[in-house]
Amino acid sequence: MNRKWLILPLLIMILGCSEKSPEExxxxxxxxxxxxxxxxxxxxxxxxxxxxxxxxxxxxxxxxxxxxxxxxxxxxxxxxxxxxxxxxxxxxxxxxxxxxxxxxxxxxxxxxxxxxxxxxxxxxxxxxxxxxxxxxxxxxxxxxxxxxxxxxxxxxxxxxxxxxxxxxxxxxxxxVVRLEKDDPISVDYQNNFEGEPTGKDNPEMLKMKWHHGHNSSIVNGIPRIGYMKGGESAKWVDENMADTxxxxxxxxxxxxxxxxxxxxxxxxxxxxxxxxxxxxxxxxxxxxxxxxxxxxxxxxxxxxxxxxxxxxxxxxxxxxxxxxxxxxxxxxxxxxxxxxxxxxxxxxxxxxxxxxxxxxxxxxxxxxxxxxxxxxxxxxxxxxxxxxxxxxxxxxxxxxxxxxxxxxxxxxxxxxQGREHLILEATSRTALRKGDWIMIPPYNGPAVNELVDIELGNSESYQLYNLREDIGQQNNLAKEKPEKLKEMLKLFEEIRGTNYANTRELELK
The missing domain is CATH 3.40.720.10 (Alkaline Phosphatase, subunit A)
Known part of the structure; x- marks a missing residue:
């Protein structure tokens, strides 16, 4: 191969440069x-x-x-x-x-x-x-x-x-790969196409049963989200997807x-x-x-x-x-x-x-x-x-x-030496990671998504965790560390906007 390659020391010397020389x-x-x-x-x-x-x-x-x-x-x-x-x-x-x-x-x-x-x-x-x-x-x-x-x-x-x-x-x-002109594809996420089987109505056709949400069109014996008609020659074989x-x-x-x-x-x-x-x-x-x-x-x-x-x-x-x-x-x-x-x-x-x-x-x-x-x-x-x-x-x-x-x-x-801070997001809700600390503002909604059995992080109160000491986030320090919470909240609002996420008055007495 006709490529010239930088040795690592030279590369490190130029890390701060925005320009690279033509021979690189x-x-x-x-x-x-x-x-x-x-x-x-x-x-x-x-x-x-x-x-x-x-x-x-x-x-x-x-x-x-x-x-x-x-x-x-x-x-x-x-x-x-x-x-x-x-x-x-x-x-x-x-x-x-x-x-x-x-x-x-x-x-x-x-x-x-x-x-x-x-x-x-x-x-x-x-x-x-x-x-x-x-x-x-x-x-x-x-x-x-x-x-x-x-x-x-x-x-x-x-x-x-x-x-x-x-x-x-x-x-x-x-x-679309392998699509035949005489078998066009139609897709709809609201209404099924007449005569098309679904996971909800045709369980006898399934090789994989749906638990929640996945009960619409059936492809390869698997019920999906949304409805589809046509494109039979173009449909993938799920078991071959990784190889493909x-x-x-x-x-x-x-x-x-x-x-x-x-x-x-x-x-x-x-x-x-x-x-x-x-x-x-x-x-x-x-x-x-x-x-x-x-x-x-x-x-x-x-x-x-x-x-x-x-x-x-x-x-x-x-x-x-x-x-x-x-x-x-x-x-x-x-x-x-x-x-x-x-x-x-x-x-x-x-x-x-x-x-x-x-x-x-x-x-x-x-x-x-x-x-x-x-x-x-x-x-x-x-x-x-x-x-x-x-x-x-x-x-x-x-x-x-x-x-x-x-x-x-x-x-x-x-x-x-990486980031000093980072905003993290989950379904439009956000939290702040700064140093070893993470702050999660109060959010309405269930504490647990019961369908998937996962804690979502929602709470009526602020949550503050020291991840170096408590990586499993079991000890909420919001009330014990009021100054740290205020510091985190100030930075969070500077990035996300004042009073973002229904910020509640801090109860730190």
């Missing part, structure tokens, strides 16, 4: 993003009942962050923040989107792939999108735009939303191995419905949820092997993380609860997906660059939003992520 050539960049993977789901992060050797290899060979955060406790907002470098709560539409939602990212908006593309990168996404498509009222039978290709990706092979939502088809560069995305990611690497590339490899595991390929059924002993984590780990190993075989591993910066924390029963009966055993998907943390407690947003977060990053564990506070401006510093691009911070030296393992 950038590394390939890969973001591997899992879906609903918890802090405790990876053996490198303490899991003892699940083995994830390939993820562990990245963690043990790179920087393993113990305070790495997704921006939100749900998927769409976190993906928005990752690609735009902007807090999702600044966009009122950044909520969990249906499959028919319009594109969430404005085509004029700065994005991570646009920035990298401006610096000569080929840019691609393979996997889950879930950021909306088109301008509303999408016609799935023609080229769908705007979408990933209009916000900076040269190549896209995606599913529109999630595996449990219609349309259950792959979309390549705006076009892996193959496309490998093909992308091979096609672009002679030029710098950015690949956003957005895997679907372990989101519901959990449908491991038969090769992985029973491999975890925990049912489908454990099996798809094992499957995802294998896929990552195969992908890294491809980089190695193409002589790219030492020229590729890999970032590994998850869009939010874990959930067990998220809409289907799949033994995730019954076969959990001693496994703790959230690790030592409290909460999970949908929650303002730590397990909602604190996730596995790893940076790996063979020969350039020294293996280490870092307690630095970092957010996925920070990848935008940090990678801009690496390649000489403009740092345009409005809430992103340049922590390239932290991601490369050359500093442990």
């Amino acid at each position: 050539v950038q590394p390939n960049i890969v973001v591997i993003y899992l879906d609903d993977l918890g802090y405790g789901d990876v053996s490198a992060y303490g899991a003892t009942e699940l083995e994830t050797p390939n993820i562990d290899n990245l963690a043990n060979g790179g920087v393993k962050f113990t305070n790495g955060y997704a921006s939100s406790a749900t998927c769409t907002p976190s993906r928005y923040a990752l690609l735009t470098g902007e807090y999702p709560w600044r966009n009122e539409d950044a909520n969990i989107l249906p499959g028919t939602a319009p594109l969430l990212i404005d085509t004029a908006q700065s994005t991570l792939p646009k920035m990298l593309k401006s610096q000569g990168y080929q840019t691609g996404i393979v996997g889950k999108w879930h950021l909306g498509l088109g301008n509303g009222n999408v016609d799935w039978n023609t080229t769908i735009a705007p979408g990933p290709n209009e916000v900076g990706f040269d190549y896209s092979f995606i599913m529109a939303a999630t595996q449990d939502r219609v349309p259950t088809v792959y979309i390549e560069n705006g076009n 995305f892996l193959l496309r990611a490998q093909q992308y690497v091979k096609r672009h191995k002679d030029e710098p590339f950015f690949l956003y490899y957005a895997m679907q595991q372990p989101h519901v419905p959990r449908t491991p390929h038969p090769r992985f059924v029973g491999t975890s002993g925990m049912g489908p949820r454990g099996d798809v984590i094992v499957e995802a780990d294998w896929c990552i190993g195969q992908f890294v092997k491809t980089l190695e075989e193409e002589d790219l591993l030492e020229n590729t910066l890999i970032v590994f993380s998850s869009d939010n924390g874990p959930v067990l029963n998220d809409g289907y009966y799949d033994d995730a609860v019954e076969k959990l055993g001693d496994h703790k998907p959230r690790g030592p943390l409290r909460g999970g997906k949908y929650s303002l407690f730590e397990a909602g947003t604190r996730v596995p977060f790893i940076t790996y660059w063979k020969g350039h990053i020294n293996p280490q564990t870092s307690d630095a506070l970092v957010s996925q939003m920070d990848l935008f401006n940090s990678l801009a510093a690496l390649v000489g691009g403009e740092k345009q992520g409005p809430d992103s911070k340049n922590f390239l030296n932290v991601f490369l393992g050359q500093s442990d």
Whole structure:
């Protein structure tokens, strides 16, 4: 390969520079993003009942962050923040989107792939999108735009939303794959199409039973969210999805191995419905949820092997993380609860997906660059939003992520000084992390989401926790530390706006 590569000392010397000299050539960049993977789901992060050797290899060979955060406790907002470098709560539409939602990212908006593309990168996404498509009222039978290709990706092979939502088809560069003209696709999230079976009315057709919410159109024996008609030849086979995305990611690497590339490899595991390929059924002993984590780990190993075989591993910066924390029963009966055993998907943390407690947003977060990053564990506070401006510093691009911070030296393992503070979000509710402390304002609503059995963080009172001393958030210090609470609240309101979130008068007498 005809590339010149900086040795690490020279790279570190220029970390503070916004300009890079013409002879410098950038590394390939890969973001591997899992879906609903918890802090405790990876053996490198303490899991003892699940083995994830390939993820562990990245963690043990790179920087393993113990305070790495997704921006939100749900998927769409976190993906928005990752690609735009902007807090999702600044966009009122950044909520969990249906499959028919319009594109969430404005085509004029700065994005991570646009920035990298401006610096000569080929840019691609393979996997889950879930950021909306088109301008509303999408016609799935023609080229769908705007979408990933209009916000900076040269190549896209995606599913529109999630595996449990219609349309259950792959979309390549705006076009549904394998769609036949005489069998057009229709999608509706309000009304079913005449004569189409549903999970609610036709349980005899199901190979996976729904628990809540997932009782509309049936595809491959699995009931989904939303209604779909047509497109039979285009519908995916759920059990083949991991292999399909892996193959496309490998093909992308091979096609672009002679030029710098950015690949956003957005895997679907372990989101519901959990449908491991038969090769992985029973491999975890925990049912489908454990099996798809094992499957995802294998896929990552195969992908890294491809980089190695193409002589790219030492020229590729890999970032590994998850869009939010874990959930067990998220809409289907799949033994995730019954076969959990001693496994703790959230690790030592409290909460999970949908929650303002730590397990909602604190996730596995790893940076790996063979020969350039020294293996280490870092307690630095970092957010996925920070990848935008940090990678801009690496390649000489403009740092345009409005809430992103340049922590390239932290991601490369050359500093442990991360963020001073970070706003965390869960279904439009927000909290503040500053130093070792986290403050959760009062919120109305249930304390527990009974359907998924996860504590949400809602309370009539302020909550204040010292995470260094109490990582499980069991000891609320709001009344014992009134000055610290006031300090946290002042900063929170400076960022979020005065009296945000129905701020109540402090009862500190």
